[in-house]
Amino acid sequence: VQLEESGGGLVRPGESLRLSCAASGFIFRNYYMSWIRHLPGKGLEWLGYVSSDGTITDYASSVMGRFTVSRDNAADLLHLQMNSLIVEDTAIYYCATGPWSFDHWGQGTLVTVSS
């Protein structure tokens, strides 16, 4: 099983960014998938998930309306669209299998929001 995030980088406040997570080594379309972030000097925060078929999503209150989780099962890809970014969104972003599991995680991609 391998999960590899990409798309992180430096953005200015108010801008948007789209992260991707490439999955391999397992039947991606059978798994719910989540995004989690690790805020600098703080703990882990679950952001949201998408169901295995992509029809159901849910989000943490802190990002609802700004972040969107989606997937492309034909390409084994998970996405996180982040809009109206603020400085407090600076973090390492991880994709992981879950809810219900979280037994596999990517290595993370760093997003820095700064003017």
Add this chain to the structure above:
Amino acid sequence: DVVLTQSPPSLTVPLGQPASISCRSSQSLVYSDGDTYLSWFHQRPGQSPRRLIYKLTTRDSGVPDRFSGSGSGTDFTLEISRVESEDVGVYYCMYITHRCSFGQGTRLEIK
């Protein structure tokens, strides 16, 4: 939403001694199927989190048996029977159904 409160925020333990981390939930974590979807994770500096325990008490493959999870309802505990140097890092409890949530973490250091 479920709020998980961990204690202590940090602990320093001599090698070979036991360690215990508490996780208290704002509501019962027993799901409609009867299982308790409380997991424990370990994160070393610069690494991704690794799941140690799932469904309250079940250790993941490769996790030493000195790690154990226990509890019920709203009170949960991760115990390390004999701390080793590789155990340093931050431990998190997590509720893993639909709208998930993490505890704020407990940092373990070796004395």
